[in-house]
Amino acid sequence: MIQFALKCDQGHSFDSWFQSAAAYDKLRAAGHVACAVCGSAEVEKALMAPRVNHGDTAAAKPAPLSEPAADPAQQALAALKAHVEQNTDYVGRNFTTEARKMHSGDAPERAIWGEAKPEEAKALIDDGIQIAPLPFVPTRKTN
Template sequence: MIQYALKCAEGHTFDSWFQSASAYDKLQSAGHVACVVCGSTTVEKALMAPRVSHGDVDAPRSRPLTETPRHPAEQALAALKEHVEKNSDYVGGNFAQEARKMHLGEAPERSIWGEAKVEEAKALVEDGIPIAPLPFTPTRKSN
């Protein structure tokens, strides 16, 4: 895993983790790296200082979304995550199937969230089933 400091065309800065440097390059060239504040896909790597561990427990480190957010964008994401987790059912990898069942009237309508493969999500959109990506991972999968 690699963490990059990123900056969008609007000047918003944020960091994100990627499987590898080549994974970042692939996602960025496909337009899948977006600003967490404004959604712009015009994003580039920002200058960042290397992290070198000195064994200092008070050294600054990356904060997961579960810690108290400092930036207004982090606060908004934390509030959205809390709202979604409290007011909808987590269906995990069955998201596409559950959304389709509700759309067809085979299951009662309710708010759900989970994971779907890109092909599954595209098929839902093409079939007129309203879905939206969420800008966070489930608490159950967070480290």
């Protein structure tokens, strides 16, 4: 496996793993490599530094890296997550039950989010209940 730093024609940078350099070339030529942010198929390898192991890797400590500038896509995702967490009710594993109650009129409508198994989500959609997946997981509180 090999990891490549990639960049699309819109300037978005992202990483992806490939079975080999030849596999990347084959997938790109077939139009199967797309930007993780905007979906553009105009993707090129970006400048990257190779990983080199020096001697005993168990004893070696990686040097601390400076914080890179935040990626616009990561900033947008963080803003979306903050908006959802501040403006909706998290119902956890009760998402399916709460969505059905609101749909049937047994509970007042409100903005909710939570967790559902894929088959539960599909059943909601099949029953005409509008839902959408969120591109993040809930912030867990740890003890």
